[in-house]
Amino acid sequence: MEQSDGVIASTKPIDDGLVVVPDGEIDFSRSPVLRTELLILLENHNPQRLVIDLSQVQYMDSSGVATLVEAMQFQLKKGKKLVLCSMQPKVLSIFQIARLDMVFTICDDAEAAVKA
Amino acid sequence: MEQSDGVIASTKPIDDGLVVVPDGEIDFSRSPVLRTELLILLENHNPQRLVIDLSQVQYMDSSGVATLVEAMQFQLKKGKKLVLCSMQPKVLSIFQIARLDMVFTICDDAEAAVKA
Amino acid sequence: MISMPTDPHIEVSILSRPQYLCVVRAAAREALTQLGLYDAEIIKVITAVDEAVTNVIRHGYGDREDGPIRVRLWPVEQAGRTGVQIVIEDETHGVDLSKIEGRPLDEIRPGGLGVHIIRQVMDEVEYTNRPDHKGVCLKMRKYNQPAAPAQTG
Amino acid sequence: MISMPTDPHIEVSILSRPQYLCVVRAAAREALTQLGLYDAEIIKVITAVDEAVTNVIRHGYGDREDGPIRVRLWPVEQAGRTGVQIVIEDETHGVDLSKIEGRPLDEIRPGGLGVHIIRQVMDEVEYTNRPDHKGVCLKMRKYNQPAAPAQTG
Ligand SMILES: Nc1ncnc2c1ncn2[C@@H]1O[C@H](COP(=O)(O)OP(=O)(O)O)[C@@H](O)[C@H]1O
Ligand SMILES: Nc1ncnc2c1ncn2[C@@H]1O[C@H](COP(=O)(O)OP(=O)(O)O)[C@@H](O)[C@H]1O
Numbered sequence: 001m002e003q004s005d006g007v008i009a010s011t012k013p014i015d016d017g018l019v020v021v022p023d024g025e026i027d028f029s030r031s032p033v034l035r036t037e038l039l040i041l042l043e044n045h046n047p048q049r050l051v052i053d054l055s056q057v058q059y060m061d062s063s064g065v066a067t068l069v070e071a072m073q074f075q076l077k078k079g080k081k082l083v084l085c086s087m088q089p090k091v092l093s094i095f096q097i098a099r100l101d102m103v104f105t106i107c108d109d110a111e112a113a114v115k116a
Numbered sequence: 117m118e119q120s121d122g123v124i125a126s127t128k129p130i131d132d133g134l135v136v137v138p139d140g141e142i143d144f145s146r147s148p149v150l151r152t153e154l155l156i157l158l159e160n161h162n163p164q165r166l167v168i169d170l171s172q173v174q175y176m177d178s179s180g181v182a183t184l185v186e187a188m189q190f191q192l193k194k195g196k197k198l199v200l201c202s203m204q205p206k207v208l209s210i211f212q213i214a215r216l217d218m219v220f221t222i223c224d225d226a227e228a229a230v231k232a
Numbered sequence: 233m234i235s236m237p238t239d240p241h242i243e244v245s246i247l248s249r250p251q252y253l254c255v256v257r258a259a260a261r262e263a264l265t266q267l268g269l270y271d272a273e274i275i276k277v278i279t280a281v282d283e284a285v286t287n288v289i290r291h292g293y294g295d296r297e298d299g300p301i302r303v304r305l306w307p308v309e310q311a312g313r314t315g316v317q318i319v320i321e322d323e324t325h326g327v328d329l330s331k332i333e334g335r336p337l338d339e340i341r342p343g344g345l346g347v348h349i350i351r352q353v354m355d356e357v358e359y360t361n362r363p364d365h366k367g368v369c370l371k372m373r374k375y376n377q378p379a380a381p382a383q384t385g
Numbered sequence: 386m387i388s389m390p391t392d393p394h395i396e397v398s399i400l401s402r403p404q405y406l407c408v409v410r411a412a413a414r415e416a417l418t419q420l421g422l423y424d425a426e427i428i429k430v431i432t433a434v435d436e437a438v439t440n441v442i443r444h445g446y447g448d449r450e451d452g453p454i455r456v457r458l459w460p461v462e463q464a465g466r467t468g469v470q471i472v473i474e475d476e477t478h479g480v481d482l483s484k485i486e487g488r489p490l491d492e493i494r495p496g497g498l499g500v501h502i503i504r505q506v507m508d509e510v511e512y513t514n515r516p517d518h519k520g521v522c523l524k525m526r527k528y529n530q531p532a533a534p535a536q537t538g
Contacts, residue, residue: 025257028286029250059257061282062349066342073340090275097276097352098345099337141410144439145403175410177435178502182495189493206428213429213505214498215490239453242408245396251419255395259412266404300392 007034008041009056014114017047017081023056026064035067042071048080051113055086060094072104081105085113123150124157125172130230133163133197139172142180151183158187164196167229171202176210188220197221201229240304240319241267248289248299248322256285256303267307267316270376277316277374280353283346284320284370292324292368299323308373315355315375322368326361393457393472394420401442401452401475409438409456420460420469423529430469430527433506436499437473437523445477445521452476461526468508468528475521479514 007030009023020041022034042050052068054060072082085107087095095101107113123146125139136157138150158166168184170176188198201223203211211217223229244259246252260281264274285301293299299322306317334348351357356373397412399405413434417427438454446452452475459470487501504510509526 025254027250027253027257027282028289029253061279061286062343062345063286065345069340070342073342093275094279094349097279097349100340103340141407143403143406143410143435144442145406177432177439178496178498179439181498185493186495189495209428210432210502213432213502216493219493239400239451240398241400241402242405243396243398244412245393247392247394249394252395252416255412255415255419258415259397259408262408262411263405266408298392 005033006037007031008037011041014049014051017049017051018045019051019053019110019114021053021056025059026057026067027059027061028063031061031063031067034064035070038067038071039074042074046078049114050075050080050082051110052082052084053086053110053113054084054088054091055110057091058088060091062094062098065094065098065100068104069100083107083113083116085110121149122153123147124153127157130165130167133165133167134161135167135169135226135230137169137172141175142173142183143175143177144179147177147179147183150180151186154183154187155190158190162194165230166191166196166198167226168198168200169202169226169229170200170204170207171226173207174204176207178210178214181210181214181216184220185216199223199229199232201226240306242305243302245300245302246285247297248293248301249297250286250289253282253285253289257282260303260305263305264316267305268314268376269316269374273374273376276353277318280350280372280374281318281320283349284372287346288320288322288324288368292322292327308375310373310375313375313378315373317371317373319372320370321362324367325365327368329359329361332359393459395458396455398453398455399438400450401446401454402450403439403442406435406438406442410435413456413458416458417469420458421467421529422469422527426527426529429506430471433503433525433527434471434473436502437525440499441473441475441477441521445475445480461528463526463528466528466531468526470524470526472525473523474515477520478518480521482512482514485512 007022008020010021012019026034075082083105086109105116107116123138124136126137128135142150191198199221202225221232223232242263244256246255257278260278264277269277281303288301302321304319308315308317332347334351335344354372354374358371360369362369395416397409399408410431413431417430422430434456441454455474457472461468461470485500487504488497507525507527511524513522515522
């Protein structure tokens with residue numbers, strides 16, 4: 001795992017919000033960085049819909065999951081949406097173990113996530 | 117690294133001999149297997165030209181290199197050829213450190229190796 | 233109580249820095265493969281180890297960046313099932329073991345998932361304080377499930 | 386003589402079985418990255434470590450499959466250059482150090498390349514017998530080359 005400075009590798013505007021693409025392994029060494037990046041994006045763009053495209057994430061631990069829970073609650077409180085998409089199976093498995101696969105809106109791909 | 121039983125994943129006949137494709141990491145746990153596989157192939161087919169396509173090999177240590185040196189000497193003694201091809205840069209680097217890059221015939225790809 | 237076999241087959245130790253977690257995961261991945269754990273279990277067990285070591289860094293050592301954390305692995309066999317034993321030790325001064333508890337999952341909030349994941353993934357989990365306040369010891373085991381469909385019992 | 390800093394940042398230990406070499410390489414890859422070694426050097430240093438551990442398995446322990454081998458890593462700095470120190474120890478009864486020699490490379494024959502590779506790749510290499518016949522200790526260092534073209538001296 002090379003240690004990049006940021007976790008979100010790219011962002012793309014959509015009609016009603018934003019798609020963000022984090023990359024690499026999201027463990028306790030990088031989840032605090034992701035948390036800060038998401039909070040700044042949510043503050044600055046105030047998106048109706050935030051799509052987090054997890055296709056480039058090979059691993060996530062519970063601190064990464066906690067960060068996503070926090071972002072989702074931030075969005076819900078403002079009556080807005082957070083959608084996850086393109087999870088690799090090994091990343092999905094931690095959501096299942098934590099029984100959060102039913103709590104998040106999880107789409108197969110970015111196309112579906114933009115409409116979900 | 118998953119531990120497959122054989123090292124040579126596939127072989128293909130060519131006009132004057134054989135192309136073999138080993139795979140995975142060739143370290144001291146697998147080089148003795150490769151050695152046996154190569155000796156059996158050389159005995160059974162007696163190829164004028166043996167091409168070893170290293171495109172699927174991600175790592176090789178000196179015991180792997182030693183195995184290839186032995187196979188080359190086996191071929192040379194009978195007036196026959198051994199050609200290496202499609203080495204990944206990190207595999208080439210051990211041949212360079214051992215100054216064997218000038219001793220082996222090394223081609224960029226299997227197409228060139230069949231003619232070299 | 234989980235009994236301790238002889239010398240570990242594989243050990244990986246780090247100082248308590250989050251950036252070294254990836255070393256533990258990489259070593260654990262190869263180790264679990266070589267110790268014969270089935271592929272489908274490997275990523276889950278890596279996650280359990282990662283959560284446990286993260287907890288030592290966060291809760292055991294707090295801000296200390298020079299606390300040793302040792303992860304040791306053994307192959308085990310029990311009632312015909314093969315598996316692995318993993319022991320994780322720190323050099324903190326121990327902990328109130330009753331505080332090491334996964335929270336109920338019906339409450340949706342960030343955090344509090346690590347211990348739950350560990351208990352969910354592993355077949356046996358045992359936290360103890362090492363004698364003389366030498367630190368916390370976590371022993372856990374995971375067994376391969378038999379390929380044929382069978383009742384666990 | 387290479388002096389020994391305090392606690393290793395990362396350690397990986399295995400029993401003397403060839404199938405555990407991949408655990409050492411995987412841990413070393415992540416460790417060297419986290420310790421700040423430049424990418425171009427990492428695969429070479431992994432190879433040096435792999436050759437050294439292979440030699441302990443082959444020559445140190447011979448047929449024994451239960452001999453411990455310990456690889457420890459530290460970040461180091463010298464004259465403004467950052468780098469890594471790696472110490473590899475076994476529990477054999479030591480060895481005649483004069484036998485640990487790379488052979489000249491002009492002779493083309495299989496074998497006899499490992500020590501040559503180690504000396505070629507690493508900046509400092511020091512084999513010693515541990516006191517009281519406790520085994521062999523190999524200390525080695527690799528420094529990052531400054532990015533700007535500069536004479537080493
Ligand atoms: N290794 C440890 N040392 C000390 N306390 C621990 C350790 N592991 C877990 N704990 C305690 O158990 C609690 C639950 O841990 P966990 O389920 O991982 O959630 P979180 O880390 O998000 O709090 C922690 O808050 C902590 O109090
Ligand atoms: N860790 C070790 N313990 C004992 N002897 C060693 C060790 N490492 C190297 N040697 C000795 O050094 C010689 C050269 O090693 P090497 O260059 O790796 O080639 P090879 O292993 O093919 O003989 C070995 O043959 C062995 O006698």
